[in-house]
Amino acid sequence: MIDDPLRLWRRVRHLLSRRRHDAELAEEMATHHALRQRDFERDGLTPDAARHAASRVLGNQTLAAEDARAVWWATWAESAWQDVRYGLRVLRRAPAFMLVAVFGLAGGIGVCAALFSGFNALALRGFDVFEPDRLASVFTADCVDCEQPNSTGWSMAEIAYVGARARTISGLMIDDQARPDESGALSAAMVSANYFTLLGVPMVRGRPFAAGEDDLQSPTAVIVLSDRVWRERHGARDDIVGQSVRLRGVPFTVIGVAAAAFRGTSALATDAWIPVAARRLVTPNDPWVKGLATDPQQCCMQVVARLADGVSRQAAATELTALRAQVPRTRPDSSRRIVALTPFTVVGSKGPASVRRMASTFGMIGAGVGILLLLACANVANLLLARASVRQREIRLRLALGASRARVVRQLLTEGVLLAGLASLGALVIARLLPPLVLRVVTTGTLALDFSVDHRVLLATIAVASFSVMLFALAPALQATRPLIDRGPRTALRGVFLSAQVAFSLVLLVTAGLFVRSVQAGRTIAPGVAVSALDEVAVTLPATVTDSVEVRRWHTRLPELARDVGIRRSALAGDAPLRFGATRYRRVGDPAIHEVPSTAVGVGYFDVVGQRVTRGRDRAEGTGGLRELLVNDSLAAELGGAERAIGQTLVIDSVSHTIVGVVTNARDATLRNAVPVLYRTLSPLSVPRLVIRDDQGGATRLQRAIRAAESQVDVAQRAYQWYLDDALRESQGAATMAGLLGGMSLLLAALGMFGVVAYWVQQRRREIGIRVALGATRRHVTALVLGSTSRAVVSGVVVGTAGAIAAGRVVRGALFGVEPVTAPTFLLAIGVLMTAAALATVYPCWLALRIDPAESLRAD
Amino acid sequence: MPNRAADLLPGTLDLLVLEAIARGRKHGYGIAEHLRHTSDDVLHVGESSLYPALQRLLLEGWVKAEWGVSENNRRARYYTLTAAGRRQLATERQDFTHMVAAIQRVLAHD
Incomplete structure (x- = not known):
């Protein structure tokens, strides 16, 4: 009320x-x-x-x-407050217990909250725009909520016809995302002129696109930059509006800078936006882009609608379906196709199928994460049970003084709620930090996703926490207030539970160890080239360049500019470092066709990168060298050994090539066993890159020189190391994930062990008292306590070792230069586990040693 | 058998308390005694119903309380009507008269 x-x-x-x-x-x-x-x-x-x-x-x-x-x-509110205060006092009196329980629960609740937070950011939360809930991605589909919606975007004709007539929406816009360019060049999303106004994104400088600027018949070269690009590439200069920036060599005039909070409408941050029509200037020869202007019914654009105030997606979809059916067309269209509107989120904007797929993927991960939560709750329940036997006197006393059982259960549940509440704070921190951490490890590029805690994440965390209270606090509370405390859950079952946890942690720890070692190995494996001293500079010629003379010019221009800025050692190459293409060849007199990784390199390349020519010679300069090949040691071995390889003729594209030399192995992007590589001569018709060996910052100087002298091209530079790191990224992500999960399950296992041992000690106070009275020494007591879990731990380690060997087999393919079963990794993991087990037993052991026989015997 | 507050029609106690202090401030005991006297010893209002009722009236803002000294020189809390209380009394009086008249008509109908 x-x-x-x-x-x-x-x-x-x-x-x-x-x-x-x-x-x-x-x-x-x-x-x-x-x-x-x-x-x-x-x-x-x-x-x-x-x-x-x-x-x-x-x-x-x-x-x-x-x-x-x-x-x-109401009186109950008052007594609830009393319970909370009492509970806080109780928890404060046992800080160690509280910390352990809160950490365990925070982990369990935290991974659930983090998973939800990830789902929230990808599938539920809209982008940072005005009233994101009113935006919807528009698709044509065969059906909604079905296995194969076969959704597509809309043609220009559909957008124009429906956009002008629909009443349930206040506007339609085009939002075609660009793939981020790996070379570091500017990447621009292609949008309709109303993009910023419909989204309600303000400009910090300049203006958004004007209505006429997306006329397909007369494209305008205007661009809106993101705040990030404005700051990082243009030093946030005030006079940015009116400046010219290049997109694939085509000059565009900056008309505005979007607000800082707006990072685009895809998972990765967008650099800049251009009108759809302007794509005709950037890639004039692309047939699809040509079609935009000539064929209005050409499929398809990504379309987004802003719903009119108070209109549901369902209602809008009904109207749009009807309108779309009326679009005049010259080509037949399946009349049963309907319009599907999905939430305008990262997932939703990829179509109805993607929404379904995402939900099931997250459901699967959720099951795994749920197991962690259950483990955490079970362990904290164990811990509470152990506590309950310590607090038995207090609970009996309250019951004896006339408190009803329900009242005492409520008191104990309140303590559970407090623990879960404190744990939820930790869980929220995990939910905030974990998802971006994981994504950053597995993807490149700047994330545009918002992982801040919103009301949904908060509610989900509270729900999970409440659920966990029921799991971990209810049973111990009922157990503790039973008229006569009996033995509690079967001890045998606890033993099995404990050893399963030990085994689980061991598997995860070993796996994490393998990946960590693999990353280390990947870093130290000799890549066969002088990685740390190498940089690479690549140019992108304007889209309009079709003429081979210009391409040829760069074969001499690049080395020339490099010499001008004082770079002494450089060579041309055709592919990015570590990334090879493939070549099919045939040996003379043998019809079998072989495929082999290959790359094209210029003269002097091997000398620059640090590969040695061990047999034969490097290729000749000039056109004579065009039909000469070099092979690496591995390929030479496949061809019958280095001696026999030289002089062999390989037929490539019906042209005979001769092997003139053998070079030392260099690793490819997989960094695995040395792959056979064929080195061809760089064709004068392909745009070259330049490999530079210079430790004086030559790449940066060269980049600046190219920008100054040849402003029509885009130029990017990267260190060789970047490519190496990129190759290790997946392994690194796996190591981080396995490490996180392993650490967490280790913590939980230690927690479980602590609970079980502490409970065990409480249950056997009398027995230990009698033993001490009969002359048991401290060492006897310690051995007794340690013995209580040793069987569970040992069997857990045995099972876990077997599990880890199996897991190692599974992940073998993802490891670099590490055998899946290595004694040091296993011993280390078992050592860590044993140490955790020992630490978990210290406190209960200390409790057992403090038992005074006289007191414990008198107590019953 | 004297009547008990619990037997009163629901809401009637509030009306009676408001009425009791309408003519001047009274403390709790005074209100109980006033009700007993004026009802010819029929209405006995005990502490267990009087004080919750007074707290309810305070919460609604119909009465206000101030400390004074009682006949036997003890500190006592005296209650007076507020403007809102006076309005409430008028409405409740009217409602009650209507209700009683209606009940009587029902009883008179053979």
């Missing part, structure tokens, strides 16, 4: 001065009592009789006072 503000104010005031109010009420009622007594005396009763009579007439004063107080705040 919503209280009227005045009354609420009175209530709050009452709560704030509750003590005074209670005292006043008591005094008031005492006066009442005294006056009644006085009147009885006047009527002739003795003072004693009058007092009794007054009490009888007036009834139960305490109850009356209680009822009067309950008017202000």
Whole structure:
């Protein structure tokens, strides 16, 4: 019920001065009592009789006072507050217990919250625009909520016809995302002119696109930059509007800079936006782009609608379906196709099928994460059970003093709620930090996703936390308040549970160890080239260049510019470092066709990168070298050894080539065993890159020189190391994930062990007391305590080792230069596990050693 | 058998309390005694119903309380009507008269 503000104010005031109010009420009622007594005396009763009579007439004063107080705040609220305060006191008295339980729960709840947060960012949360809930991605589909919606975007004709007539939407826009360019050049999304106005994204500089600027018949070279690009590439210069930037060599005029909070409408941050029509300037020869202007019914554009105020997606879809069917067309269209609207989120904008797929993927991960939560809850329940036997006296006392069982259970549950509440704070931190961490490890590029905690993540965390309270706190609370505490859950079952956890942690720890070692190995494996000293500079010629003379010119121009800026060692190459193409060849007199990784390199390449020509010679300069090949040691071995390889003729594309030399192996992007590589001569018709060996920052100087002298091209530079790191990225991600999960399950296993041992000690106080009385030394007691879990731990390690060997087989393919079964990794993991087990037993062991036989025997 | 507050029609106690203090401030005991006297010893209102009722009226803002000194020189809390209380009393009086008249008509109908 919503209280009227005045009354609420009175209530709050009452709560704030509750003590005074209670005292006043008591005094008031005492006066009442005294006056009644006085009147009885006047009527002739003795003072004693009058007092009794007054009490009888007036009834139960305490109850009356209680009822009067309950008017202000229901009594239950008051006692709930009491429970919370009591619970806080109890938890404060056992900080170690509290910390362990909170950490365990925070981990369990945290991974669930983090998973949801990831799902939220990808599938639920819109982009940082005005009223994102009113935006929807528009598709044509065979069906909605079905296996194969076969969704497609819209043609220009459909967009124009429907956009002009629909009443349920306030606008349609085109949002075609560009693939981020790996070379570091600017990548621009292709959007309709109303993009920024429909999204409601303000500009920090300049203006958004104007209506006429996306006319397909007369494209305009205008561009809006993202705030990030404006800051990083243009130093946030104030006069950016009107400046010219190049896109594939075509000059575009900057007309605006979008607000900083807006990072685009895809998972990765967008650099810049251009009108759809301007694509005709960037890639004029692309047939699809040509079709845009000539064929309005050409498929397809990514379309987004802003729903009119108060209109549901369902209602809009119905109208759009009807309108789309009326679009005049010259080509047949399946009349049963309907319009499907999906939420305008990272997932939703990829179509209805993607929404379904995402939900099932997250459901699967959710099951795994749920197991972690269950483990965490089971372990904390164990811990609470152990605590309950310590607090047995306190609980018995409260029950004996007249508290109902329900009341004590409520008290214990409140403590559970407090633990879960504290854990939720930790869980929110995990939910905020974990998803971007994981994504950053597995993807390149700047993420545009928003992982801040919103109301959905908050609600989900609260829901998971409440659920976990039911899991971990209810059973121990019921158990602890049973009329007669019995043995509790079977000890044998706990043993199995514990050893399963130990095994699980061991598997994860070993796997994490393997990946970590693999990353280390990947870094130290000799790549066969002088990685740290090498840089690569690549140019992208303007899209308009079709003429081979210009391409040829760069074969001499690049080395020339390099020499000008003082770079002494450089060579041309055809492919990015570590990334090979493939060539099919045939040996003379043998019809079999072989395919081999290959790359094209210029003269002097091997010398620059540090590969040695061990047999034969490097190829000749000039056109003579065009039909000469070099092979690496591995390929030479396949061709019958280095001696026999030289001089062999290989037929490539019906042209005979001769092997003139053998070079040392260099690794490819997989960094695995040395692959056979064929080195061809760089064709003068392909745009070259330049490999530079210079430790004086030559690549940067060269980049600057190219920008100055040849402003029509885009130029990018990267260190060789970047390509090496990129190759290791996946392994690194796997190592991080396995490490996180392994660490977490280790923590949980230690927690479980702690609970079990502590419980065990409590249960056997009497037995230990008798043993000590009969002469057991500290060492005996310690051995006894350690013995309680040793069987579970040892069997867990045995099972876990077997599991880890199996897991190693599975992940072998993803490892670089590491055998899946290595003694050091296993021993280290087992050592870590044993240490954790030992640490978890220290406190219960200490408790056992403190047992005073006289006291423990007297206690029962 | 004297009547008990619990037997009153629901809401009637509030009306009676408001009525009791309408003519001047009274403390709790005064209100109970006033009701007993004016009802010819029929209405006995105990602490267990009087004080929750008074707290309810305070919460609604119909009465206000201030400390004074009672006949036997004890500190006592005196209640007076607020403007809102006076309005409430008028409405409740009217409602009650209507209700009683209606009940009587039902009882008179053979």
